[in-house]
Amino acid sequence: MIPRDHWLIGSKGVYHGTIGGSWTRIGAQEYGISSLIREPDRLVAGASWGSGLWEWSIGTDQADQADQAGQSDQTDQADRWKQLHDETVTEVMAIAPIAGTPGVVAGSPYGIATGRHDDTGAVRWTHHSDGLRVNERFTNAILVHPGNASSWLVGTEGGVLIADDSGATWRRTSLSGTAIRALAFMHGQFWAGTDDRGIWRSEDGARWDSVGHTPDGGAVFELTLAGDDIIAGTEHGVAVGDGSGHWVRTGPRHLCAAVRSHPVSTSTWLAGATPGGLWYTEDGGNAWQHVPGFVNVRAILPPETD
Amino acid sequence: MDQETYNQQVSARADQVVRHQAGKSGGGLWDVNAHLATGMDDAEVVEIVRQSLSDQTDGWGGRPAGGPFHVYPCGALIARWPDRLPEEALEIIRDFMMDGVLERGNTENHWLMFYVGNLLAAERWPDEQCMWNGLSAEANRAEATRWILGMIDRTAVNGHHEYDSPQYHVEHMVPMVTLADHAADPHLRHQVEQVLSLYVADMALEYYYGAWAGGHCREGYRENTWRKSGAISALQYLYFGDEEFEPKHHVHGFCIPPATAAYRPPALFAEMAVDRSRPHVVKKTKAPRTIYRRVEHEAQPVRKYTYMSPSYALGSSQLGLPGPGSGPIDLISWDLTWRGENQQAKICCNHPYRSPERFSAFLVGYPQQIRRQIGSDKPYLQWPDRLFGASPYERMMQHEGTVIVLYKIPADDEAPFINMFLPRTIAWVERDGWIMGDTGNGAYVALYPVGPYEWTEIREEGSMRHLAANPDQIDGWLLRIPDVHGGLILEAREAVDEDSFEAFCTRRADSRPDLSGWPGSDRVAVETMAGNQLEMYYDGVHGVDGTAIDYDAYPLYEAPGVDAPMGTGRMSFSRGDQEVRLDFGVDPSKPLIPIRVIG
Numbered sequence: 001m002i003p004r005d006h007w008l009i010g011s012k013g014v015y016h017g018t019i020g021g022s023w024t025r026i027g028a029q030e031y032g033i034s035s036l037i038r039e040p041d042r043l044v045a046g047a048s049w050g051s052g053l054w055e056w057s058i059g060t061d062q063a064d065q066a067d068q069a070g071q072s073d074q075t076d077q078a079d080r081w082k083q084l085h086d087e088t089v090t091e092v093m094a095i096a097p098i099a100g101t102p103g104v105v106a107g108s109p110y111g112i113a114t115g116r117h118d119d120t121g122a123v124r125w126t127h128h129s130d131g132l133r134v135n136e137r138f139t140n141a142i143l144v145h146p147g148n149a150s151s152w153l154v155g156t157e158g159g160v161l162i163a164d165d166s167g168a169t170w171r172r173t174s175l176s177g178t179a180i181r182a183l184a185f186m187h188g189q190f191w192a193g194t195d196d197r198g199i200w201r202s203e204d205g206a207r208w209d210s211v212g213h214t215p216d217g218g219a220v221f222e223l224t225l226a227g228d229d230i231i232a233g234t235e236h237g238v239a240v241g242d243g244s245g246h247w248v249r250t251g252p253r254h255l256c257a258a259v260r261s262h263p264v265s266t267s268t269w270l271a272g273a274t275p276g277g278l279w280y281t282e283d284g285g286n287a288w289q290h291v292p293g294f295v296n297v298r299a300i301l302p303p304e305t306d
Numbered sequence: 307m308d309q310e311t312y313n314q315q316v317s318a319r320a321d322q323v324v325r326h327q328a329g330k331s332g333g334g335l336w337d338v339n340a341h342l343a344t345g346m347d348d349a350e351v352v353e354i355v356r357q358s359l360s361d362q363t364d365g366w367g368g369r370p371a372g373g374p375f376h377v378y379p380c381g382a383l384i385a386r387w388p389d390r391l392p393e394e395a396l397e398i399i400r401d402f403m404m405d406g407v408l409e410r411g412n413t414e415n416h417w418l419m420f421y422v423g424n425l426l427a428a429e430r431w432p433d434e435q436c437m438w439n440g441l442s443a444e445a446n447r448a449e450a451t452r453w454i455l456g457m458i459d460r461t462a463v464n465g466h467h468e469y470d471s472p473q474y475h476v477e478h479m480v481p482m483v484t485l486a487d488h489a490a491d492p493h494l495r496h497q498v499e500q501v502l503s504l505y506v507a508d509m510a511l512e513y514y515y516g517a518w519a520g521g522h523c524r525e526g527y528r529e530n531t532w533r534k535s536g537a538i539s540a541l542q543y544l545y546f547g548d549e550e551f552e553p554k555h556h557v558h559g560f561c562i563p564p565a566t567a568a569y570r571p572p573a574l575f576a577e578m579a580v581d582r583s584r585p586h587v588v589k590k591t592k593a594p595r596t597i598y599r600r601v602e603h604e605a606q607p608v609r610k611y612t613y614m615s616p617s618y619a620l621g622s623s624q625l626g627l628p629g630p631g632s633g634p635i636d637l638i639s640w641d642l643t644w645r646g647e648n649q650q651a652k653i654c655c656n657h658p659y660r661s662p663e664r665f666s667a668f669l670v671g672y673p674q675q676i677r678r679q680i681g682s683d684k685p686y687l688q689w690p691d692r693l694f695g696a697s698p699y700e701r702m703m704q705h706e707g708t709v710i711v712l713y714k715i716p717a718d719d720e721a722p723f724i725n726m727f728l729p730r731t732i733a734w735v736e737r738d739g740w741i742m743g744d745t746g747n748g749a750y751v752a753l754y755p756v757g758p759y760e761w762t763e764i765r766e767e768g769s770m771r772h773l774a775a776n777p778d779q780i781d782g783w784l785l786r787i788p789d790v791h792g793g794l795i796l797e798a799r800e801a802v803d804e805d806s807f808e809a810f811c812t813r814r815a816d817s818r819p820d821l822s823g824w825p826g827s828d829r830v831a832v833e834t835m836a837g838n839q840l841e842m843y844y845d846g847v848h849g850v851d852g853t854a855i856d857y858d859a860y861p862l863y864e865a866p867g868v869d870a871p872m873g874t875g876r877m878s879f880s881r882g883d884q885e886v887r888l889d890f891g892v893d894p895s896k897p898l899i900p901i902r903v904i905g
Contacts, residue, residue, distance in 0.1 A: 013363075024366075025364075025365060025367070027367065028363040028367050028368055028369040028371075028407050029363070029407050030363050030364065030371070030407065031409075048670050048671075049412050049670065050409070050410045050411055050412035050416070050417075050903065051409060051410060052410070079367065080405075080436075080438075080439075080440055081439075081440065082439065082440030082441070083439035083440055083441055086449055086452075087421075087449050087450075087452055087453035087456070087899070087902075088899070088900060088902055089902075090412070090902040090903065091412065091670045093670060108902075109598040109599065109670060110598065110900065110902055118445075118448075120441070120442060120444050120445035120448055121441065121442060121445055122441050122445040122448070122449060127900075130900075133602075134597070134598065134599065134601055134602070134603065134604060134628070135599050135600070135601070135602075137598065138598055138599040157599040157600065179599075179673075195673070195674075218674070219672070219674055221672075235674050255672065255674055255675055257672070274672065274675070275675075
């Protein structure tokens with residue numbers, strides 16, 4: 001059972017829990033998690049260091065039900081992550097939900113890939129980036145265009161590219177020649193975090209304008225909304241901006257790989273450091289508290305709202 | 307030697323190895339093959355298996371945990387000893403393969419071990435609907451078969467990816483040996499037997515008195531100054547003999563499964579390995595290095611050139627690296643070796659490249675901290691005295707016993723110098739810029755440092771790590787060339803071709819290399835003592851006697867008795883009336899499975 005009001009943490013395995021409460025690993029896996037998707041009936045986790053892509057079914061809470069019914073075999077099958085990768089999908093760096101089944105586009109150092117189930121129930125993957133340059137294949141972030149589900153913005157080591165027609169055709173954008181670590185769609189615009197050029201904004205995903213950075217600089221690993229503000233996970237901690245180009249760094253200094261705001265209590269944020277573990281604030285970044293038990297955190301998903 | 311005689315010899319050595327290992331108590335999943343072969347009590351076998359698979363994931367709901375070094379030997383045990391493995395041990399393995407949290411790893415040898423073990427487990431329990439990863443045995447079998455067959459095709463067409471590694475070649479050979487004996491699919495068994503012939507050919511063509519001469523993709527663990535490095539000595543002994551049995555080198559846990567296997571290589575490879583009657587050149591092509599970011603170009607194929615002479619072996623590589631950022635950490639691009647004591651029979655040099663981009667180019671961690679992350683586990687990768695690992699600023703050319711190695715290191719590089727290792731026991735002579743020595747084993751060597759050098763020493767005590775124990779990890783002279791435009795010219799000669807060592811010194815010192823074009827015109831030239839004119843442009847043409855070397859024309863293998871063109875998947879190895887013909891049946895119209903791992 002994964003309560004809807006629980007946060008999800010991608011660390012050495014996937015954890016769920018609440019601020020001030022306990023954190024429970026989902027299943028037994030301890031892979032280094034790079035990315036997460038939460039859907040009503042499942043979680044999908046991307047894992048680095050060769051560990052691929054995994055799915056956890058939560059639609060029926062089958063493990064708990066099987067436990068109660070004393071169906072141990074069913075428990076065995078339900079209480080585990082199911083492999084989604086194949087022999088061509090290796091180190092998953094980014095994932096995004098798409099239509100169909102298995103319903104995910106996966107990004108790795110070798111590009112983006114989509115899958116289909118074969119007759120054994122396994123997923124076979126097709127890669128779409130093979131014709132790109134070396135740095136353009138290495139994928140750090142994927143964002144499905146909110147107005148066109150078959151158009152994907154892909155943040156690579158070589159810049160932002162757009163994969164149209166579900167990866168059949170590619171476009172380069174004006175934001176190139178730098179590694180992109182974060183992509184987001186906020187306030188009706190596209191946003192990108194780079195390694196060495198700060199934060200960028202675009203109306204259409206193709207033409208980008210710089211919108212500044214904190215005075216500390218460094219890479220930007222996450223961009224997300226906290227109420228009307230934008231918060232960024234940066235190489236030197238969390239930064240807060242209002243979208244005008246003015247950014248203020250706050251809290252502990254660490255490589256902040258992930259940061260998310262609570263969907264209702266928007267002054268409550270969780271920040272994941274790599275290394276540095278998990279931190280939270282309940283007052284919009286003025287005071288921060290360390291959550292024991294984590295070392296490297298690369299992905300955070302907030303609780304769901306009704 | 308006929309195949310039957312050879313097989314008997316291998317069996318005798320295998321028996322020697324197995325009996326030695328069985329005489330030691332305990333061990334792990336690899337060693338237990340020896341115990342099963344010699345009648346260990348069932349309870350002890352069970353205890354070894356239980357202990358070896360005792361790792362669990364943390365906390366509530368913990369499951370058995372392991373990686374390729376567990377998965378493969380589990381598969382090997384259930385395949386090799388179906389009637390001998392105690393039922394309790396079999397159940398422990400079954401639990402591991404059905405309920406474990408298993409890791410695939412991130413190198414080619416990791417994946418091979420993982421997929422072989424997973425395949426053999428899927429074949430042992432073919433009706434399972436839910437193995438460790440939630441997929442059926444049939445799905446696991448299909449995935450493993452695809453990857454293994456794809457890897458074999460790729461090796462036959464482009465050359466081995468994790469090539470010629472004194473340590474990791476074992477982790478390629480051994481799982482394949484198990485598959486050759488036990489895979490259910492006849493086509494897979496056939497392909498495995500063929501690729502095993504390539505693997506053994508790789509070992510044989512550069513075998514030199516228990517050493518693996520020349521360049522290696524990965525010779526990690528700081529052993530490249532050792533005369534015999536890595537676990538390969540055990541397989542060399544098993545398949546080539548050539549030496550008196552010495553357990554320290556010839557018994558290794560990883561090589562116990564093949565010592566209890568039925569597989570035997572074609573006999574002609576053992577003859578090729580130990581035939582040092584005539585000097586000859588060995589050329590090989592190997593797959594491009596996996597470099598997936600922080601570079602502007604694709605890596606190109608590796609071209610190896612190794613000169614096998616009766617009293618020495620000199621090998622070098624064209625690495626095909628795509629420039630700054632790329633510097634595979636375990637790679638050995640060249641060395642000279644001869645018969646001698648450990649640390650006393652190698653010469654090598656390198657630039658200890660230490661860029662922040664170096665690990666990012668082939669590992670997925672954040673570039674902002676991966677250097678610290680990797681350096682925490684392996685601090686020696688950052689040491690300035692490091693003697694191994696590739697540099698994007700290194701270039702070289704070789705003709706027979708002469709090699710030119712040049713560096714153009716940016717002035718602001720963190721390591722603006724070159725390290726060169728020389729053995730201590732040679733009475734070195736310095737004359738007119740040449741440093742010359744008598745190896746004492748039939749070879750003379752002369753080297754000409756390009757740039758000023760400082761003569762110092764390098765010593766490091768050995769550690770009792772699990773791969774090998776050695777009282778001296780490194781012990782020798784270190785010549786540091788504190789010049790960003792440094793280099794080395796080295797020539798080795800058979801002593802029998804010279805009147806005396808003094809005559810050798812006089813003749814070599816009489817002719818200096820032509821450094822008038824270095825570094826300004828990127829050109830260095832030297833006349834070898836055999837009268838060949840070598841001319842090298844750093845990023846340009848490499849020529850011998852006015853003819854440019856065409857590296858693109860290198861075949862997959864070139865050596866006496868070998869015909870192996872690139873890209874065909876067909877090759878032959880012949881010696882006397884023996885011949886091994888391989889045809890992998892690769893369909894050139896179909897894409898090869900991509901390499902998605904490092905190595």
